[in-house]
Amino acid sequence: MNKDIKALRQQLEQLQKSHREGSVGKKAFEAGKAQLEREILQAVLAAPEAAAAGAQAPRPSRALTAGVLSFVVVLAVAGYAWTGSPGVPSAGPPTAAAAEGGNPHASGAVDEAQFIAAVEQLAERLKGQPDDVEGWAMLARSYGMLGRLDDALPAYQKAVALNGQDARLLADYADTLALKNDRNLEGEPLALVERALKIEPTNLKALSLAGAAAFNRKDYAGAVRYWERVVQHAPAESPYLPQVQASIAEARERGGLGPASGAAAPAKPPPVAVAAAKPAAAPVARPAPDAAGGATIRGTVRLAPALAMMAAPTDAVFIFARPAEGSRMPLAIVRKQVKDLPVDFVLDDSMAMSPGAKLSLFPQVVVSARVSKSGQAVPSAGDLSGQSAPIAPTASGLLIEINEVVKN
Secondary structure (H helix, E strand, O other), X not given: XXXXXXXXXXXXXXXXXXXXXXXXXXXXXXXXXXXXXXXXXXXXXXXXXXXXXXXXOOOOOOOOEOOOOOOEOOEOOOOOOOOOOOOXXXXXXXXXXXXXXXXXXXXXXXXXXXXXXXXXXXXXHHHHOOOOHHHXXXXXXXXXXXXOHHHHHHHHHHHHHHOOOOHHHHHHHHHHHHHHOOOOOOOXXXXXXXXXXXXXXXXXHHHHHHHHHHHHOXXXXXXXXXXXXXXXHOOOOOOOHHHHHHHHHHHHHHHOOOOOOOOOOOOOOOOOOOEOOOOOOOOOOEEOOOOOOOOEEEEEEEEOHHHOEOOOOOOEEEEEEEEOOOOOOOOEEEEEEHHHOOEEEEEEHHHOOOOOOOHHHOOOEEEEEEEEOOOOOOOOOOOEEEEOOOEOOOEEOEEEEEOEEOOO
């Protein structure tokens, strides 16, 4: 767990103990508790950013992450390096335990109820201190972390009205507007990104979002230019750089730009079949019977460049096959992490959930890949997904691109 968060939690516990013992009066306790809870909230918001790409010294979405929010290639509001934990709703906020490896029982973890309580106390305090720009920015990011975009946007508006020269704030606001508008960056979100870049030309999140906007309107050369600036200015140890570089390669390929000067050749040839998020009418992969006589599906999963910033390196990735018709129960499943992408996978009969639910028992299946923000196998809004068209359970060379956002 983040050492600062742990220390603050210990201070809060000591304060509560002193109050119970009578050595700290009610007024002093309430004042001290409010201050510590605010500091804990601030530390929770800052932790993912520091881990993210070092982007901006604190930070996509928490660095490809979002201080709670995340978006496209290296910094954004949905990118925090948080993972869900059993017993916590999938839409809940990240916890301090996540930074400690995802252990929800780690000592000193800030649980969902505590986080929400701190956020609501901050909102209440701001009613009496409407000129606290830092407070409004923190409240906006906190609401974003909770998935409350309708509450986050007014908070961002207040923060930007008080300080329109904060590039990070403008980029986070743009990201949240895009998330609310089905990830469409055109219009006001892009205008905010451009403002951010005028103020701070090397702001990693703004560069990432600008690249995503260019990519989405098929300006692949523009996307490459923005994302190469991300690579140029991001810390060399940033865990997001491989994904940014993969996005650059994708943009170069789609734009027919060729590899960058001095770029290394791909380590392996691309898969022979591509499966889009919206399946085509016919199977797309060639059969390859398994030597053991069972069913085996082989392929590769990658993350679309336009969604790269919405995923943190430690987010869970579930790759699974289900019958093309009838039951949606998975027949075989493997779990990876975003940092593994692009990744080769194998699904076969040995992974069957039950003897009567094997790949080989079905003439056609659909293979899906999903980035789970909660870490849970059950899909929830905000997850990222992609799937194949119906294919034979002996297909190989399959390519699944994760390129859609799961909605409610």
